Amino acid sequence: MAVIKIAIFQKNLHKRISPEEISKIQQTKAHFLIFPEGYPHFFQSDSPENATKHEKEYQDHLLEISESFSGVILGGSHYRKNEDGNLVCALPILQSLVLVDFYEKKSPSSLKEPGVDPGKTESIFIMGGLRFGLIVGEDLENESIWEEFKKEDIEIVFYLSHTDERRSYEEDLTYFASLAKEKSIHLIRVCGPSEGKPARSLYASPSGINWKVGKIEEDKDVLKTLSVNVMRSYLL
Template sequence: MAVIKIALYQKNLHKRFTLDEIIKVQQSKAQFLLLPEGFPHLFQSVSPIDGAKHEKEYQDHLLEISEKFSGVILGGSHYRKNENGKLVSALPIVQSLVLVDFYEKKTPSTTIDVGVASGSTESIFIMGGLRFGLLLGEDLNNDSIWSEFQKENIEIIFHLDATNPNKSYEEDLSFYESLAKEKNIHLVRVCGPSEGKPARSLYASPSGINWKVGKLEEDKEVFKTLSVNVMRSYLL
């Protein structure tokens, strides 16, 4: 069994990291930093295609964090045109000042991701000595991804998400608790407050909800370092 330190930042999607916040992340000595879907949305873009124009600015901010934090940054998401020229919602993966890879959202939102194509990247990655699965937003409901996770015996999954305001706090907790038990997985979810929308970051495992943002913290920025015990996935 190995203990993985995972830092998650329930960060406002429109606010840059300050130097003090970057130092806080650095001092956590975590192996992973998770940022919410849509971070860093530093520009008020009117559409995904417009947002893609700011790809470099988004990535530069993640590299700025990486100057101090040596772990793996699963850096939220932004719109970009991939190598095939398709507009996708992409999750940049950064480590040691290098943009290592992207995970592309497979299940674009019909209301928010207008004109965005389904991604074609792998959903399983090996970094920081850990084999893990990635889900971005609505990918949580994609059966083909879950089939892949099950086939490959993935033990820990990171879900970078935006909270559905139509679900109550209690409904969200109950759903993730049941899902982690049903799939026998560790599921770490990170969200970001934005424009009045709640954020409900949490960590669910087969034994239940191990940590959650309090009901009075849904509209706040929250930094948390988790210690997750994994058995099958850690590569020595």
Template sequence: MAVIKIAIYQKNLHKRFTPDEISKIQQSKAHFLLLPEGYPHFFQSVSPSDAAKHEKEYQDHLLEISEKFTGVILGGSHYRKNEDGNLVSALPIVQSLVLVDFYEKKTPNEKIDLGTKPGKTESIFIMGGLRFGILLGEDLKNESIWEEFKKENIEIIFHLDSIRSERTYEEDLSFYESLAKTKNIHLIRVCGPSDGIAARSLYASPSGINWKVGKVEEDKDVFKTLSVNVMRSYLL
């Protein structure tokens, strides 16, 4: 068994990290930093294709964090053209000032991710000595990804999300608690508040809800470092 320190930052999608906030991340000495779907989104883009023009600015801010934080950054998401020339919603993975890889969203939101194509990248990664799965937004509903996780015996899954469901706060907790128990996984979800949209970051495990933001924190920035015990996924 290994203990993995995972820092999650429930962060307003439109606000940059300040030097003090980056220092707070650095001091956590976590192995991973998770940022919400849609972070960073600093520009008033009219469409995903327009937002893709700012790809470098988004990535530069993640690299700014990486100057101080040595762990793996799962850096929210932004729109970009992939190697096939398709517009996708992509999650950049950064470590030690290097943009290591991308995870591409496989289940675009019909109302938000306009003009984007389903991604074709792997959903399972090995970094920081950990083997883990990634879900971005609506990927949570993608059964083919869950089948892959089950086949590969994935124990820990990171869900970078933005809330667009009709579930109440209590229903959300019940849903994630049931999901983690049924699939026997550690499921860590991070969201970001934006324009009145709630954020409900949480950590669910087979034993239940281990941590959650409170109802009064749904519209606030919240930083939390979690200690997660993994048995199968840690690689010595």
């Protein structure tokens, strides 16, 4: 059994990380740092296609954080044209000032993300001494991804999301506690507040909710370091 230290940053999608926050991130000495879906979103774009113009600025901000943080950075997500020329919602994966890979959202919303194609990347990665699953936004309801996680015996899943406002705060906790128990996984969910929309980051395991953002913190920036016990690890 190994203990994985995971720093999650519930961060306002439209605000840059300050030097003071970078210092706090560095002090966590975590193996992973996870940002919400849609972070960083500093520019006003009228469409995902238009947002691709800012890809380099988004990535440069994450690389700036990587200068001081030696662990794996996951996220948040931004729109880009992939190697096949398809418009996708991509989650950048960085470590040690290197943009290592991308996870592409498999289930983009045709309503919220017009013109965005389903991603073709793998959903399972090995980095930072850990084999883990990644899902973004609507991927949560993609059964083929969950079937793959089960087949490959994935025990920890990072979920970068927006808050589903169809559920209340309490209903959210019940939903994710049940999901983690049903799938026998550790589920780390990271959200970011944006334009009055709440953020409900949490950590659910088969035994229940291990940590959650409080109701009064739904509109706040929250940096939290979690310690997660995993049975199978690599190179730690």
